[in-house]
Amino acid sequence: MQGTSPAQPQSIMIIRHAEKPAGTIQGNNLYGAIDKHSLTPMGWQRAGALCVLFAAQGAPVRQGVVTPTAIFASGVEHDSTKSLRPEETVVPVAALLNGVAESSFLPGPPPSSLVVPLNGGYTLGNERDLVKAVLALTGNVLIAWQHQNIPAITQQIIQQAQVSNPDDIPSQWPDGRFDMVFVFTRSSAGYTFAQVPQLLLPGDSSKPFPA
Template identity: 35%
Template sequence: MIETPRIMLIRHAEKPREGEYGVAIDGSPSPQSLSVVGWQRAGALVRLFVPLPLPSRSPILRPSHVFAAHPTETHPSPRPRETVTPLAQALGLQVDESWSDDDDPARIAAALRDLKGPALVCWRHRSLPVLAEELLQRAEVPRHWPEARFDLVWIVSGDGPRWTFSQLPQQLLPGDRAQSVPRRVPAAGVRR
């Protein structure tokens, strides 16, 4: 069976609200880490990406690769890695932090498109639309990942030379929304 290439994009899980501290993986207070709710989402992602053995027609595939934007001077938070660490552990994979959102999105997209097997990429929300557009090679993704949304999966699937874009609300935690983010409508006749 030939598997369609699939790259699943998520934003890191919830960060602390104004005036709160996050919690590092060892339980110590950390302003750069996930909030308690963020750690709950990180744990819930395991069942989204590694479902119990039930028949499923979900566009989500069990990842063969797990990537997270690595911390930089501009973005020192380890939240992307923290978000996917429970999932990577459940899969027996290492979190690959080869890139950051400071790196060239075209180069990252090219490397992701060449992978064998499904990939999960956990990134920072401001850079996700640019990365998704580079993967898709068309301006059809939403222009912005909303500041308050931690509950979406953007899916870029390859079928020959044409790649498609879809969204799936995670619906893992109370308060998660069932709606996707409005997509950009491409201008007639404009192709990248």
Template identity: 35%
Template sequence: MAPDRIMFIRHAEKPDASAGLGIEADGKADEESLAVRGWQRAGALARFFCPIDEARSERLTPATVFAAGNGPASKSKRSMQTVTPLVALLRQTSQVNYITAYLKEDGAALMTDVLTQRGIVLIAWEHKVLPPLIGHIPGAPAVPAAWPDERFDMVWILDRTDGRWSFSQRPQLLLAGDRAEPIR
């Protein structure tokens, strides 16, 4: 059994010259954490994926959330921090399967697990790895070859109908400066 829908997002904004320092949820400086703007996006994503008005959900509420874990080769906490507010919100109202067991380079194992899930799956990962992840899906549709460094504002969606996958993009449009045009 495979999920009906798999959604992909990159982790929210990371520290850099324009976004500022990385900080933990408690405000402690940490270069492996989100920038302040990233925390703003993480909070906004909670209601994007779990809207108050179910009629407006557009099948965005995940039953399973995967976020890249951290380990010796990748100490980044950003993928997990990006979905932390969403997972907390989902746990208030329903069961959610939250998995952080895979490191960013564990693409084949991650996607094997993803394909055993049911319903809607959300994957928050490092942007350079997202296009190759999709390549692990049998019969995967064509997607853009690269996720641009400056884009934190898009959701890639794979829908499965009659055993075939289709690809679409949904702009988040959550923060000032977010863009509606798809990634090409």
């Protein structure tokens, strides 16, 4: 475990990608075509609603949730996962913050000259390097990832930085939940972890995940 340094972000926020296909509910890409690797219509609703949290003007909508200055989403790696959902989940936020069309991001890599960059260069299983890159930044960082590997991200934050309350961090992200933000906020004692409910769509829960 290492201590915080001036080069580390003030806030690291982690979300699961939005709703995915299940049963007869199909995924649709940005242009509406059926795509099993994309978000469902409800997932796209959540992706748009996340702008309320992360691109709000003025005071934060939820305590601890702030506007990101950099965004990361797990990229597509054809030999392991073809999921577009993490990137799709944050495209509306990135588009709004950068003043560009959502179609600027998908398909293909994000534009290189963005005020708030969207980095899709880290793939599932590459959480160690992801966290190393995140901790080299300043400002506020938003990460969108697959839920089964979010605990790997939190463990890397514990290992690579100082966290004052590591026992409060859940060891798993529940399979049926898409409605939470994990927030690491920096202070003089290091990072403090908190769970912040999104409360954006009908059915979203304020119940925290068990630690």
